[in-house]
Amino acid sequence: MRPFRCEHGTLVPLDRSDVDTDQIIPKQFLKRIERSGFGPFLFHAWRYDDTGAERPDFVLNQDPYRNGTVLVAGNNFGCGSSREHAVWALEDHGIRAVISSSFADIFRGNALSCGLLPVILPEHDVRALLDLAAEDPGVECIVDLEDGTVTAGDLHFEFEIEPRERRKLLEGLDEVTVTLHNQDAISTYEAARPAWMPDLSRVEEPV
Amino acid sequence: MTARTLFEKVWEAHSVPVDDDGPAMLYIDMHLVHEVTSPQAFEALRIAGRTVRRPLLTVATMDHNVPTIDQLAPIEDPVSAAQVEALRKNCADFGIACYGVGHRWQGIVHVIGPELGLTLPGTTIVCGDSHTATHGAFGALAFGIGTTDVEHVLATQTLRVARPATMEVRIDGELPVGVTAKDVALGVVRTIGTAGAAGHAVEYTGSTVAAMSMEQRMTLCNLTIEAGGRAGMIASDDSTIAYLQGRPFTPRGAAWDAAVAAWKQLATDPGATYDRSVHIDAAELAPYVTWGTTPAQSVAVTESIPDPQSFGDPSLRESAARALEYMGLTAGTPMQDVAIDTVFIGSCTNSRIEDLRGAAAVMEGRQVAAGVRVLVVPGSQQVKLAAEREGLDRIFMDAGAEWRDAGCSMCLGMNPDILQPGDRCASTSNRNFEGRQGRGGRTHLVSPPMAAAAAVEGRITDVRRLPARVAQAVS
Numbered sequence: 001m002r003p004f005r006c007e008h009g010t011l012v013p014l015d016r017s018d019v020d021t022d023q024i025i026p027k028q029f030l031k032r033i034e035r036s037g038f039g040p041f042l043f044h045a046w047r048y049d050d051t052g053a054e055r056p057d058f059v060l061n062q063d064p065y066r067n068g069t070v071l072v073a074g075n076n077f078g079c080g081s082s083r084e085h086a087v088w089a090l091e092d093h094g095i096r097a098v099i100s101s102s103f104a105d106i107f108r109g110n111a112l113s114c115g116l117l118p119v120i121l122p123e124h125d126v127r128a129l130l131d132l133a134a135e136d137p138g139v140e141c142i143v144d145l146e147d148g149t150v151t152a153g154d155l156h157f158e159f160e161i162e163p164r165e166r167r168k169l170l171e172g173l174d175e176v177t178v179t180l181h182n183q184d185a186i187s188t189y190e191a192a193r194p195a196w197m198p199d200l201s202r203v204e205e206p207v
Numbered sequence: 208m209t210a211r212t213l214f215e216k217v218w219e220a221h222s223v224p225v226d227d228d229g230p231a232m233l234y235i236d237m238h239l240v241h242e243v244t245s246p247q248a249f250e251a252l253r254i255a256g257r258t259v260r261r262p263l264l265t266v267a268t269m270d271h272n273v274p275t276i277d278q279l280a281p282i283e284d285p286v287s288a289a290q291v292e293a294l295r296k297n298c299a300d301f302g303i304a305c306y307g308v309g310h311r312w313q314g315i316v317h318v319i320g321p322e323l324g325l326t327l328p329g330t331t332i333v334c335g336d337s338h339t340a341t342h343g344a345f346g347a348l349a350f351g352i353g354t355t356d357v358e359h360v361l362a363t364q365t366l367r368v369a370r371p372a373t374m375e376v377r378i379d380g381e382l383p384v385g386v387t388a389k390d391v392a393l394g395v396v397r398t399i400g401t402a403g404a405a406g407h408a409v410e411y412t413g414s415t416v417a418a419m420s421m422e423q424r425m426t427l428c429n430l431t432i433e434a435g436g437r438a439g440m441i442a443s444d445d446s447t448i449a450y451l452q453g454r455p456f457t458p459r460g461a462a463w464d465a466a467v468a469a470w471k472q473l474a475t476d477p478g479a480t481y482d483r484s485v486h487i488d489a490a491e492l493a494p495y496v497t498w499g500t501t502p503a504q505s506v507a508v509t510e511s512i513p514d515p516q517s518f519g520d521p522s523l524r525e526s527a528a529r530a531l532e533y534m535g536l537t538a539g540t541p542m543q544d545v546a547i548d549t550v551f552i553g554s555c556t557n558s559r560i561e562d563l564r565g566a567a568a569v570m571e572g573r574q575v576a577a578g579v580r581v582l583v584v585p586g587s588q589q590v591k592l593a594a595e596r597e598g599l600d601r602i603f604m605d606a607g608a609e610w611r612d613a614g615c616s617m618c619l620g621m622n623p624d625i626l627q628p629g630d631r632c633a634s635t636s637n638r639n640f641e642g643r644q645g646r647g648g649r650t651h652l653v654s655p656p657m658a659a660a661a662a663v664e665g666r667i668t669d670v671r672r673l674p675a676r677v678a679q680a681v682s
Contacts, residue, residue: 016529017522018401018501022640027619031272031286033246033293035354045642050628074522076402079435080640082337083244084353105371105405105437106337110353162369164229175355176255179363182225182232186260186365189223189234196458196466198237198325200263200304 002115003172004145007096009069011141011152012059013133017074021107024078024086038085039092060093064138072099072129072141077118078107087114097143099150101126112165115172119143119150125157145169210476213442214373214408217348217473221331223365230369236330238360239316240267240303242294243621244335248358249297260364262302266325267294269307270315271621275584275611278308287622301361312455314587314613317341317555321425322589324454328443328470333360338555338637340431344424345451346443346473348408351432371437372482374407378415380489385671387565388423389557389635389654391415391487392430393495393505399485401503404436407483410475411441415489421450422561429556430637433502442474496542496667497639497652499530504639506542508657508669514538533641534649535629542667545651549632550581550608550662551644552655554618557635558586560593562655566635567602569659569673575607576665582624583608584616608662620645633661 029041046058054061060068071090077100078086087110090098097117111118121129132139132153141152145166150157167173211219223232245267252259259265272287274280282288291308298305306312312319317338320326328346333339335357342349356366376395396403409431416424424441431439448467451457458466493507504527506513515527515538531538536545552558552566563585575581583603585591591613594600600610617624618636620643626632628647635658636643639650651667660670 017526020501020638020640022619022638022643026642026646027621028646030243030621031284031290033250033290035247045646050647076405076435079401080337080432080638082335082339082351082353084247084335084355087353102402102405104402104435106351106353106432110355113353113355162230175367176257176359176362179232179359179365179367182223182365185223185225185232186234186363190261190364193234193236194465194469196327196462196469198264198327198330198456200266200456202456202458 001113001172001174004096004115004117004169006142006144006146007069008140008142009096010064010067011129011133011139012065012068012071013130014059014071014073015130018076018079019073020080021078021083021086022080025083025089030083030085035088036092038089039094042089042093067094069094069096070099070141070143071095071097072126072133075101075123077103079104082106084110084114087111087116091116099126099129112169113175115169117143117145117169119159121150121157121159128155210479212373212475212479212481213346213410213440213473214348217329217331218370220329221348230367232365233331233368234365235333235360236264237320237325237332238265239320239332239334239339240265240357241271241316241334241336242269242290243271244354245357246290246293246297247354248361249301251358252301252361257362259301259303259361264364265303265361267298267303267305268313268316268319269294271615271619273308273614274623275614275616278612311588314589315555315558315615317429318558318586318590321345321421322454322587324451324457327451327457327466328447329473333366337432338429340436340439341425341429341555343428343431343438343440344421345447346440346470348438348440350438371408372406374404374409374436375481375484376409376411376487377413377484378411378487378489379413380415382415382489383492385494385656386492387654387656388419388426390492390495391489392427393497393502393652394487394492396430396434396502397495397505398487399434401433401501402435404431404434407436408438408440409436410481411439412475416441417444420561421446422559425559426556430502433637443470494654494657494670496657497650498534498536498542499527500533500639500641501526502637502639502652504530505652508542508667510542512536512538512540512542543669544666545631546666547631547633547651547661548579549626549630550579550658551584551617551632551634551636552658553582553584553586553616554636555586555615556637557655558584558590560590562635563590563594563599566655566659567599569656569670570606570608570663571602573606573663575662579662579665581608581662582611582617584611585613587613606663617644619643633658633667
C-alpha cells in the first residue's frame with residue numbers, strides 16, 4: 001500500500017450527497033482483472049455523454065479541478081456496492097484524499113486498505129470547503145495526516161482518525177503481513193471450533 | 208452474567224485473542240467468493256507467495272457476469288469471459304470449490320449459500336459483495352468486504368474489524384394484504400434513510416419478523432446495506448432449523464444435535480440493550496415503489512411523486528430534484544400513472560422460489576402488456592429446477608415473459624441483460640442508482656407481485672387492485 005503522509009493539491013468540490021459506488025465506477029468497468037487502469041472510468045456517466053465527449057458542466061472536466069487531488073463531497077460518500085474498484089478509480093485518477101461528513105462503512109474500510117485517506121469533518125466544515133472550492137477555483141488544500149489537519153485558504157480544521165489506521169496509512173502497512181504474526185493465536189482458535197461449523201469436507205463434491 | 212444481544216454473542220465467540228491495539232480479529236467461518244471482486248485478491252496471494260489458509264471454508268460461484276441465455280455457450284464479451292475464466296483458474300490453483308456455469312449448484316452467491324446449507328446460525332460469513340447481510344437471516348453475522356479484505360480472509364481466515372454499534376429494528380403486527388418482505392425492507396429504508404444504520408449491526412425483531420418465512424427474512428436482511436447497515440441479523444428459531452435440516456452442507460448426526468443446541472442459545476437475552484432502537488408498525492406499511500435514485504426515495508403505490516420542495520433538509524431537496532430529472536418524472540404525478548417498458552424479476556433480493564411463486568400467482572391467466580419486456584431470472588439452478596417442477600416457468604412463458612438461467616442478470620447490468628437509455632423498469636432488485644441497470648436506465652424497486660402487476664398492466668400498479676390470487680401471491 002502506498003503510504004499517505006501529507007497531500008498538497010487542488011480542492012475539488014463535488015456538492016452531492018449519497019454519491020454511490022455505481023457513480024464512482026459504473027458496473028461495466030468492473031470486469032478488468034487488474035487493480036490499475038480504472039481512472040478513465042471514474043464518474044463515467046457524469047463525466048461523459050453518450051458519445052464519449054466530456055460534459056463541460058461536470059467538475060472534473062473543468063480547469064483547474066481536472067487534476068485536483070483532494071475531493072470534498074456531501075454526506076454518505078461511497079454508499080452502495082462493496083466494490084474496491086471505486087477506490088482504485090479515485091486513486092488512479094490522482095485523488096489521494098476524500099473529505100466528507102460521513103462515509104459508507106465498506107467504502108471507508110476499502111479506502112483505508114488502499115492508502116486513500118477518508119477525512120471526516122462536521123457538515124458545516126464540509127460546507128465551508130465546498131463553498132471555498134467553488135468560489136476560489138484552484139484553491140490549494142493541504143491534508144496532513146501526521147498532525148491531523150485540513151487547510152485550505154483561511155480555513156483550518158482538525159480531524160480524527162484511529163491511531164492504528166493512522167499508523168497503517170503513514171507506514172503503508174500490509175495488513176496480511178501484520179495478521180500473519182498472529183498465526184499461533186489463529187491456530188489455537190481454530191483448534192477449539194465446534195465440529196458443526198461450516199466445512200466443505202462434509203460433502204463428496206469434486207472441487 | 209451480562210445480558211447480550213445476538214450480535215454480541217456471535218461477535219464475542221469469533222474474536223481471536225490478540226495482543227495489540229488494533230480492532231478485533233474476527234475469525235471467518237465461511238468465505239463466499241464470486242468473479243468480480245476476487246481476481247486481484249488471488250493475484251496478490253500469488254505475488255506474495257501465499258496460500259489460501261482454509262480452502263474448505265471457501266466457496267466460489269459465478270453470477271455477476273454470466274449470461275442468462277445459452278449459459279453453456281462461450282461468453283461473447285471477452286473481458287467478462289476473462290474474468291469468469293480467472294475465477295475458474297484461481298479456484299483450481301488454490302483448491303477452492305467453484306460452482307461455475309454448468310454446475311447444478313451455480314447461482315447468485317447469496318442464494319446458493321443458504322440453499323446449500325453453507326449459511327449457518329452463529330457463524331461469521333463474508334463475501335466481496337455488499338448484499339452479504341442476506342445471510343444474517345439465519346442468525347449469522349454476515350457482511351460485505353472489499354478485495355483487499357478478500358485477500359486477507361483467503362490468507363488468514365480472519366479480518367480486523369472495528370466493532371459496530373448495535374441497532375434494533377422492531378417490526379410488530381400483521382402485514383396488511385399486498386405487503387411483502389420487500390415492502391417491509393423498503394419501509395425500513397425510507398424510515399431511517401440511506402445512512403440511518405451506518406456504523407451499526409442491525410437486528411430485526413418483533414412479531415412480524417418472527418412470522419416471516421426464511422426466504423422473506425433473507426429479503427429483509429438483504430436490504431440492510433441500503434440503509435447503510437454493516438450487517439442485518441435475525442435470531443434463529445424453529446423456522447431456521449426446519450429450513451436447514453438435510454441440506455447438502457449442514458451437519459449430520461451428533462454434530463447436528465450439537466448445532467441445534469448451540470443455535471437455541473443465540474437469541475438476544477432478555478434485558479439486553481441496543482445502542483439504538485427503531486420501531487415500525489406493520490399495519491402502517493404498504494406496497495412501496497421507488498420514484499428516485501436511492502432506495503430511500505419511495506412512496507406507497509397509491510401515492511404521488513413528491514415535490515422536492517417538500518423536503519426540509521437541503522441535501523434531500525437537492526437529491527430529490529436531481530433524481531426526478533434523471534428519472535424523467537414530474538412531482539405530483541400519481542405513481543400508478545407511470546408507464547414501464549421493462550420488468551425484471553430476480554436478484555439476490557427476490558429470486559427465490561417463494562418470490563417466483565408470488566409473481567406467478569399474479570401473472571397466471573394474464574398476458575404481459577403490449578410493448579413490455581419481462582425477464583424472470585431464478586437465483587440459482589436449484590431454484591430454476593424447483594420452479595420448473597411446479598410449472599412456474601410455463602405460467603411466466605404463457606403470459607409472455609422470458610424464463611432465464613440463474614445469475615445476477617439485470618440487477619446490475621454487468622452481463623447482456625441491461626436497460627437502454629430511457630428504458631423504465633419495475634425491478635425486484637435492490638438498487639435504483641443512476642445507470643445501475645444500464646446507462647440512462649430508470650429503475651423502480653418493487654416486490655415480485657408488484658413487478659408482475661406492472662408487467663400485465665404496463666404501468667406501476669397496485670397489486671391489490673388485481674383480482675384473483677393476490678392473497679396467495681403475497682403470503
